[in-house]
Amino acid sequence: MKKIVLIPALAFLTIFAFISCDESDDTQIYSGDEIAYFDLTTSILLVTADNPSMDIEIVTTVATAAARTFNVSVDPSSTAMDGVDYTLASSTVTIPANEYKGVLTVNGIFDGALETGSKLVLNLTGENIAGFDTTFTLDIFKLCQSDLAGMYEVTTTYGYHDFLPDYNPSTIMMEVVAIDETTYSVYDFSGGLYTEGPYGSAYGTNCCDWPLVFSDICGNISWTGQTDPWGDIILLDGGVNAVDLGTGVITISWYCTGYGEEGVSVYVPQ
Incomplete structure (x- = not known):
């Protein structure tokens, strides 16, 4: 009878210890220097006849009293062409004062976009850039919608x-x-x-x-x-x-x- 009682007790203590340890890991708080990076690193832009836009978010780990500006450049590996498949609203991204994120807007061009797709690769550069998630890849496809009936x-x-x-x-x-x-x-x-x-x-x-x-x-x-x-x-x-x-x-x-x-x-x- 003692063995039947002790086994559940041991299992309970083991589960409790595991949960306690896991909860401790989840409460870690970043306290290092400011770094910036892309919130996501890939996405898809489906370009319809109304030439849609897409916002790409750049985030930072620290909110500061002054606005910060970061540079965005097109990687040579890109197959999408500026002015043909897309246009960039700006080559910089500003994170406003007391904010954690800023946005870069990409505008699709229906007439130039390809049904087979093209690839836009962006690099985030400047001071206080993270050592990760600094490259963003956007696949651009023309989306043809036919409604002639x-x-x-x-x-x-x-x-x-x-x-x-x-x-x-x-x-x-x-x-x-x-x-x-x-x-x-x-x-x-x-x-x-x-x-x-x-x-x-x-x-x-x-x-x-x-x-x-x-x-x-x-x-x-x-x-x-x-x-x-x-x-x-x-x-x-x-x-x-x-x-x-x-x-x-x-x-x-x-x-x-x-x-x-x-x-x-x-x-x-x-």
Whole structure:
């Protein structure tokens, strides 16, 4: 019976001693000289069309009566380019008087950022810099958000079809239908020429839809493998195929290889 009582007692004393020791370790207080360092050493900036900003924090172990300024330089190992992928609001960081932290702002540039990503490496320099956490690595990625589904007023100006100069330009209402996050479909790639225009009565094309399935990748419109019964539908050579990220207007420039029809369709969101 004594062994049964003593074993739990010994275990209790051991646990108590461990907890007491651990609590003592947690109450250590820094009392050395002032040192500064990056609060975090890595992060990711996803650059959307609104050119977002990101604050990087520099912290210090001591609050002082006067403000302190530290230098931040771009490491040669960086692949991101100032003025292309990003801009720095400043090359210095100031920690205000009686404060423990300051911030450096990095501004993303959507037009220059890469979908595959680039790397910005920053070094913290100056007096009273810590011997650790003085390098910050920021991975910068372009984040393309596509949201084209909806009703559009579509005006098509034709470069060639069989009944020019009639039916040029044409304006119809058309729905852009989402297939997945970046892929869409419209029921008449010709802007109405095949479904509502003269091809319908002359060639019987008003029997059917004439879809175009296209992709929107960061405002660039493209497609492959699209056909009508007489040949391929391809991107018009030299034409604009893009989304205006400010207005949401879609421009699709198309060419039919079978008989040479071509046009530029401008989709205005409604």
